Amino acid sequence: MTQSGTRGVIYRGGTSKALLVRTSDLPSQHRDELGQWLLAAYGSPDPRQIDGIGGADPLTSKFGFVGPSTHPDADVDYTFAQVGINDSRVDWSIMCGNILSAIGPYAIDEGLVPAVEPFTVVRIHNTNTGKVVTARVEVSGGRPRTAGNVHIDGVPGGGSPIFLDFRHAAGAKTGKLLPTGNRRDVAQLPGVGPVEYSVVDIAGMQVFVKASAFGLTGAEDPVAYGKLAEAGRQIEFLRCKVAVDLGFATSIESAKKESPITPFGIIVGPPREWLLYGTRELRSADSCDLVARCVIDGGMHKAFPGTGAIPTAIAAALEGTVVHDVTRVAAHRTGTYAIGHPSGTLTVDVALGDSDAGVEVRQASLVRTARRLFEGTVFVEPSRLSWTPARPSTAEPGGPHGN
Numbered sequence: 001m002t003q004s005g006t007r008g009v010i011y012r013g014g015t016s017k018a019l020l021v022r023t024s025d026l027p028s029q030h031r032d033e034l035g036q037w038l039l040a041a042y043g044s045p046d047p048r049q050i051d052g053i054g055g056a057d058p059l060t061s062k063f064g065f066v067g068p069s070t071h072p073d074a075d076v077d078y079t080f081a082q083v084g085i086n087d088s089r090v091d092w093s094i095m096c097g098n099i100l101s102a103i104g105p106y107a108i109d110e111g112l113v114p115a116v117e118p119f120t121v122v123r124i125h126n127t128n129t130g131k132v133v134t135a136r137v138e139v140s141g142g143r144p145r146t147a148g149n150v151h152i153d154g155v156p157g158g159g160s161p162i163f164l165d166f167r168h169a170a171g172a173k174t175g176k177l178l179p180t181g182n183r184r185d186v187a188q189l190p191g192v193g194p195v196e197y198s199v200v201d202i203a204g205m206q207v208f209v210k211a212s213a214f215g216l217t218g219a220e221d222p223v224a225y226g227k228l229a230e231a232g233r234q235i236e237f238l239r240c241k242v243a244v245d246l247g248f249a250t251s252i253e254s255a256k257k258e259s260p261i262t263p264f265g266i267i268v269g270p271p272r273e274w275l276l277y278g279t280r281e282l283r284s285a286d287s288c289d290l291v292a293r294c295v296i297d298g299g300m301h302k303a304f305p306g307t308g309a310i311p312t313a314i315a316a317a318l319e320g321t322v323v324h325d326v327t328r329v330a331a332h333r334t335g336t337y338a339i340g341h342p343s344g345t346l347t348v349d350v351a352l353g354d355s356d357a358g359v360e361v362r363q364a365s366l367v368r369t370a371r372r373l374f375e376g377t378v379f380v381e382p383s384r385l386s387w388t389p390a391r392p393s394t395a396e397p398g399g400p401h402g403n
Contacts, residue, residue, distance in 0.1 A: 014098030015154035015303035023067025027389035040384035074125035097306020101368035104135030105144035153344020154303035159369030183320035204307030218269025288340030304341035313348035
């Protein structure tokens with residue numbers, strides 16, 4: 001049987017990469033079938049993903065599809081999937097903020113949103129969470145700009161800024177900014193004892209805990225963290241407990257399968273110097289307001305997720321959270337927070353207010369860059385599918401882009 005081909009585009013968004021496909025070009029509209037197709041396309045399960053397009057790293061084993069919006073206040077729909085590497089898992093529970101930065105440029109390039117110079121505003125409805133995030137994209141000559149002076153740590157060189165506004169993304173998974181109703185809770189962890197933690201849900205839901213509770217600093221290198229088996233188990237236990245408490249899993253034992261990346265676990269600590277992942281460059285404590293490490297799927301994120309940065313900054317600004325405890329805070333509730341992560345720093349602008357419902361998020365924004373890397377046809381071996389894909393798309397390529 002001939003291999004099945006599907007048109008797609010590979011984008012770098014922030015510190016991640018993903019295959020993006022138009023909704024109309026999907027080989028199937030059924031989620032189970034699409035998940036099976038993704039595992040075949042990415043070459044999973046296999047630690048090298050050698051027989052697919054995956055990059056053998058969680059930051060490059062990502063996928064999204066984009067089409068006309070079904071939301072009255074948005075221009076496009078964006079659906080995200082995290083494709084497993086060592087297992088046959090496709091997780092549809094999060095939006096991925098880094099890849100979200102590529103959706104505005106992609107929508108413009110694909111003609112889903114008219115290009116307006118010098119900036120095109122794209123309202124993105126993330127179907128995974130039901131939230132709308134706004135992207136402001138620089139445009140020149142009818143195409144998204146790629147060249148620019150904005151540098152984001154974890155990506156070589158510079159690029160054109162993409163401004164992402166998450167102010168309307170509170171309660172992305174639970175409908176509440178503070179899912180437990182508290183700014184701080186306590187859990188009993190086997191072998192550790194009582195541990196304080198905070199849960200914040202905006203853009204994504206994260207469980208925050210002080211690194212010191214596990215004998216860590218929050219400035220650990222991802223490779224070194226991989227050798228800290230006991231600390232890793234304890235942090236995973238806490239993450240799983242929160243997943244059970246909030247109804248995302250039925251038991252701690254099953255949480256890894258039922259809710260593998262919701263919520264993430266993030267360890268935090270006060271500012272301190274650290275060596276950047278990959279380059280081994282020394283970054284000073286003065287360059288950040290706190291250090292943080294995102295623990296995902298038994299390992300550590302080599303940079304920092306956009307959907308982790310927003311709630312981290314919100315928690316830093318919110319008195320009473322464990323994140324606020326370790327943050328060098330210049331102004332309560334309003335300010336710019338620099339988060340020290342393995343590859344550098346990530347800056348988030350935050351403004352909080354009060355409402356009848358509690359804390360109101362008035363600003364939650366960050367800047368990313370993105371670039372279209374490749375467009376073409378992704379081929380899947382039919383023997384890996386239990387169904388017959390739809391006919392390959394005949395849509396024309398997106399044409400020239402950037403400047």
